Amino acid sequence: MSSDILIEARGIHAYYGASHILHGVDFTIRRGETIGLMGRNGMGKTTLLKSMLGLLPPREGNVLVRGSDMTRAAPYRVARAGIAYVPEGRGIFPNLSVRENLIMAARAGRDGRNDWTLDLVLATFPRLRERLKHGGQQLSGGEQQMLTIARALLTNPDLLILDEATEGLAPLVAQEIWRILHRIRQTGISSIIVDKNLSAVSAISDRNVVLVKGQVVFEGDSDSLRAQPDSLRSWLGV
Amino acid sequence: MDPTIFLIQLLNGVQYGLLLFLVASGLTLIFGIMGVINLAHGSFYMVGAYLAWSLTQALGSFWLALAAGIVLSVVLGMLLEWLFIRHLYRRDHLQQVLLTYGLILVFSELRSILWGDDVHGVAVPAMLSGSIALTETLAYPVYRFWLSAICVLLAGLMYYLIQHTRLGMMIRAGATNREMTQSLGIDIGLLYRFVFAFGVALAAFAGMIAAPVSSVFPGMGNQVLILCFVVVVIGGLGSVKGALAAALLIGLIDTFGKVVEFELAGFQVLPELAGMSVFVMMAIVLLWRPEGLFSRRLR
Ligand SMILES: Nc1ncnc2c1ncn2[C@@H]1O[C@H](COP(=O)(O)OP(=O)(O)O)[C@@H](O)[C@H]1O
Numbered sequence A: 001m002s003s004d005i006l007i008e009a010r011g012i013h014a015y016y017g018a019s020h021i022l023h024g025v026d027f028t029i030r031r032g033e034t035i036g037l038m039g040r041n042g043m044g045k046t047t048l049l050k051s052m053l054g055l056l057p058p059r060e061g062n063v064l065v066r067g068s069d070m071t072r073a074a075p076y077r078v079a080r081a082g083i084a085y086v087p088e089g090r091g092i093f094p095n096l097s098v099r100e101n102l103i104m105a106a107r108a109g110r111d112g113r114n115d116w117t118l119d120l121v122l123a124t125f126p127r128l129r130e131r132l133k134h135g136g137q138q139l140s141g142g143e144q145q146m147l148t149i150a151r152a153l154l155t156n157p158d159l160l161i162l163d164e165a166t167e168g169l170a171p172l173v174a175q176e177i178w179r180i181l182h183r184i185r186q187t188g189i190s191s192i193i194v195d196k197n198l199s200a201v202s203a204i205s206d207r208n209v210v211l212v213k214g215q216v217v218f219e220g221d222s223d224s225l226r227a228q229p230d231s232l233r234s235w236l237g238v
Numbered sequence B: 001m002d003p004t005i006f007l008i009q010l011l012n013g014v015q016y017g018l019l020l021f022l023v024a025s026g027l028t029l030i031f032g033i034m035g036v037i038n039l040a041h042g043s044f045y046m047v048g049a050y051l052a053w054s055l056t057q058a059l060g061s062f063w064l065a066l067a068a069g070i071v072l073s074v075v076l077g078m079l080l081e082w083l084f085i086r087h088l089y090r091r092d093h094l095q096q097v098l099l100t101y102g103l104i105l106v107f108s109e110l111r112s113i114l115w116g117d118d119v120h121g122v123a124v125p126a127m128l129s130g131s132i133a134l135t136e137t138l139a140y141p142v143y144r145f146w147l148s149a150i151c152v153l154l155a156g157l158m159y160y161l162i163q164h165t166r167l168g169m170m171i172r173a174g175a176t177n178r179e180m181t182q183s184l185g186i187d188i189g190l191l192y193r194f195v196f197a198f199g200v201a202l203a204a205f206a207g208m209i210a211a212p213v214s215s216v217f218p219g220m221g222n223q224v225l226i227l228c229f230v231v232v233v234i235g236g237l238g239s240v241k242g243a244l245a246a247a248l249l250i251g252l253i254d255t256f257g258k259v260v261e262f263e264l265a266g267f268q269v270l271p272e273l274a275g276m277s278v279f280v281m282m283a284i285v286l287l288w289r290p291e292g293l294f295s296r297r298l299r
């Protein structure tokens, strides 16, 4: 089944300067899988994502993307391998219009597939259609998140990585984002979703990974995660 | 002032301003997009002028020299970016200033070795050597009209490229968020190399087309560099639109400052102090708008 593996991270040790953040993390995601990545603030979730995306190359360990070593590859090469990133804080280009934000990076997928077009994306996020001419900085938080997800989809990825998918969004807007993530999941795109909302994450994920202080303390499906309420409290504070 | 003289000075001022814009736009682009202060930018103007002179002699045609000069300056820009500039993106401005100041010295020395220290002239190409009669007694050189037209064309092309193409969108995106741009699959290193080379080529091209209307001399790079910084500061760091407005303003002030008579309290202010006029203008603009006329549009 190894041909099905999109990203395989092995024994990742990541640092910011002298501070040692990840202590030997293993992480694998396969085609079609949705993984919830959980942990309290500061436990290393974003750091793990950045290590896999080429944004913070790990000091030790390897990152294989579709079987080829991309541990120190430039971030654009990881992206070109079919991996799209919706970062914490969203990463909208404030000096570009909504339309420009969308089309600037649009491209066919790795196998030439062009499932996500501007039209389809606008049909999925009708609110963006009304805002096409607005500047990126004029959007509300929810619209910005929709824009980053839409922008990521337009690269026709095989894997969508969302960091803090609904952070800071009003409950109704967050609900809409979750609905869209379920729709995306049904199209067969894999996802790694980081979010504080345990019930929403476990409702969409096939597998969950919990990080504590830069180490994986749990890996398993949502039922087995929910079956450990005591550990959940210490891992996630819920 | 006589209306025809006024018209001629106006044309001269606009033409000078447009030429200044070509050089300054590269400077402001490189600052606005990559955040690099490039003191060596004036050197590219000087190199362009010397290339026009030596290549016109070698190839026997100004037009061939222009074509070859553009190719050479793009290659030079790519090479410099790869060797030096790319290491400066994450450094502070002091280090950028030191390295690019070093490049000025290197280019000056290379110019001295390759081409000597003499002043040269480049003939206006035969095709454009005529004049257009403005009145019965006064004519204006065709070459200067052509020069202005080329500058306007390039300014328009640049505007289109930056504002309306996907390449321009990627460049603008990279100016605000480098990491995110990369994570969308864009090779920002290559993009920046292209932008830098484009800036170098613009400055060198300005030097090439300026050669037939001004002399080719060793200090021309530093002279234009200072004016370009005035343009970039007045226009607003990183703003191409601002650079255009400011370059035209400087071109006109500098030109008219040298021909207008202006007396204040018995002292002949202009044209005596014409050399200072652009700096006085800069001081006024900065007091009124410290960010420049147009604040950065790219960042
Ligand atoms: N740029 C940085 N420089 C130094 N330390 C950082 C930086 N970013 C994050 N950290 C530290 O790394 C640890 C993990 O952070 P992060 O991966 O962002 O956690 P999470 O995403 O799980 O909240 C935290 O202790 C945080 O303070």
Ligand SMILES: [Mg+2]
Residues within 6 Å of the ligand: A045, A046, A047, A088, A163
């Ligand atoms: Mg985080």
